[in-house]
Amino acid sequence: MAPMGIRLSPLGVAVFCLLGLGVLYHLYSGFLAGRFSLFGLGGEPGGGAAGPAASADGGTVDLREMLAVSVLAAVRGGEEVRRVRESNVLHEKSKGKTREGADDKMTSGDVLSNRKMFYLLKTAFPSVQINTEEHVDAADQEVILWDRKIPEDILKEIATPQEVPAESVTVWIDPLDATQEYTEDLRKYVTTMVCVAVNGKPVLGVIHKPFSEYTAWAMVDGGSNVKARTSYNEKTPRIVVSRSHSGMVKQVALQTFGNQTTIIPAGGAGYKVLALLDVPDKSQEKADLYIHVTYIKKWDICAGNAILKALGGHMTTLSGEEISYTGSDGIEGGLLASIKMNHQALVRKLPDLEKTGHK
Numbered sequence: 001m002a003p004m005g006i007r008l009s010p011l012g013v014a015v016f017c018l019l020g021l022g023v024l025y026h027l028y029s030g031f032l033a034g035r036f037s038l039f040g041l042g043g044e045p046g047g048g049a050a051g052p053a054a055s056a057d058g059g060t061v062d063l064r065e066m067l068a069v070s071v072l073a074a075v076r077g078g079e080e081v082r083r084v085r086e087s088n089v090l091h092e093k094s095k096g097k098t099r100e101g102a103d104d105k106m107t108s109g110d111v112l113s114n115r116k117m118f119y120l121l122k123t124a125f126p127s128v129q130i131n132t133e134e135h136v137d138a139a140d141q142e143v144i145l146w147d148r149k150i151p152e153d154i155l156k157e158i159a160t161p162q163e164v165p166a167e168s169v170t171v172w173i174d175p176l177d178a179t180q181e182y183t184e185d186l187r188k189y190v191t192t193m194v195c196v197a198v199n200g201k202p203v204l205g206v207i208h209k210p211f212s213e214y215t216a217w218a219m220v221d222g223g224s225n226v227k228a229r230t231s232y233n234e235k236t237p238r239i240v241v242s243r244s245h246s247g248m249v250k251q252v253a254l255q256t257f258g259n260q261t262t263i264i265p266a267g268g269a270g271y272k273v274l275a276l277l278d279v280p281d282k283s284q285e286k287a288d289l290y291i292h293v294t295y296i297k298k299w300d301i302c303a304g305n306a307i308l309k310a311l312g313g314h315m316t317t318l319s320g321e322e323i324s325y326t327g328s329d330g331i332e333g334g335l336l337a338s339i340k341m342n343h344q345a346l347v348r349k350l351p352d353l354e355k356t357g358h359k
């Protein structure tokens with residue numbers, strides 16, 4: 001009999017002790033991880049030790065650091081994309097069919113780029129949600145440490161760290177945009193992309209062209225290394241559209257803007273956003289608008305949406321709704337992307353796709 005008449009069961013005491021030890025372990029390991037992360041963050045920008053940039057208990061992340069890692073991830077992924085293409089051994093497969101019945105393709109370029117990009121970002125920012133187009137093989141992990149260097153061009157544009165709660169962040173990775181065109185060896189259309197959304201709003205985007213080694217990046221209310229062109233043709237725009245998932249986009253474009261309108265079929269959502277900007281790459285065509293009418297996934301469009309938004313442009317559904325980059329992977333309402341134009345006036349001009357049967 002224990003003092004005060006309470007009988008202690010040996011099993012109960014053992015369970016209680018184990019629980020106590022568990023709580024102590026949890027608190028202690030969180031504390032240590034936090035110290036480790038703070039140690040890494042303590043130095044000059046770019047001068048700290050390699051390791052995770054976000055504290056393991058969530059905490060905050062610096063969007064400027066996320067931009068640096070996103071650029072690095074897009075470039076490293078791009079190296080894989082180029083290496084596989086140059087080897088000519090693509091191991092092309094179909095992941096299934098799109099709703100319209102086209103093959104949803106995947107190659108070794110997609111898989112190897114995904115592995116590099118995902119693990120670079122995940123190792124640097126272990127506490128953020130990362131959504132990527134390709135399956136991540138947990139049995140084939142790669143620990144790639146970020147060297148904590150923020151490139152000069154980013155430091156020049158974005159003078160101070162931009163802290164946000166880690167739990168508000170969703171990262172979207174497209175390790176190889178324009179896979180269809182990649183399999184056809186149409187290299188200019190291919191990009192790797194990273195996007196960071198905060199509370200579902202796209203805030204930073206990176207689009208990298210591995211075959212021309214060109215990278216565009218921008219942060220909303222931060223800075224960019226790319227800009228809009230000086231003028232755009234709003235009356236009879238040149239419209240860039242999908243060449244492999246087009247649906248009824250040509251009919252919609254001609255019906256809205258007239259038969260004088262030039263339609264430019266092109267691969268890749270990243271490529272089509274870059275067509276709206278002032279991009280020095282010689283292989284890049286130029287357009288005034290980007291329209292898409294079929295279903296599309298958020299990793300295909302988030303980076304372009306962030307860059308356009310940072311430069312004062314817009315990417316919305318065809319009915320003018322903003323796209324939220326949390327939750328489901330796909331969007332149903334088509335896409336309209338413009339810059340230096342009256343976007344809402346363009347939305348009003350477009351036909352209602354549900355009514356006209358152009359979806």
Ligand SMILES: Nc1ncnc2c1ncn2[C@@H]1O[C@H](COP(=O)(O)O)[C@@H](OP(=O)(O)O)[C@H]1O
Pocket residue numbers: 098099100133174176177178179180241242243244245246266267268269294295296297300
């Ligand atoms: N109807 C659809 N269903 C699924 N994915 C689509 C789609 N339309 C476009 N996409 C995807 O969006 C990207 C750009 O498409 P497009 O080149 O036709 O404009 C491609 O991404 P991936 O190459 O990353 O798969 C393509 O697969």
Ligand SMILES: [Mg+2]
Pocket residue numbers: 110133174175176177178179
């Ligand atoms: Mg892809």
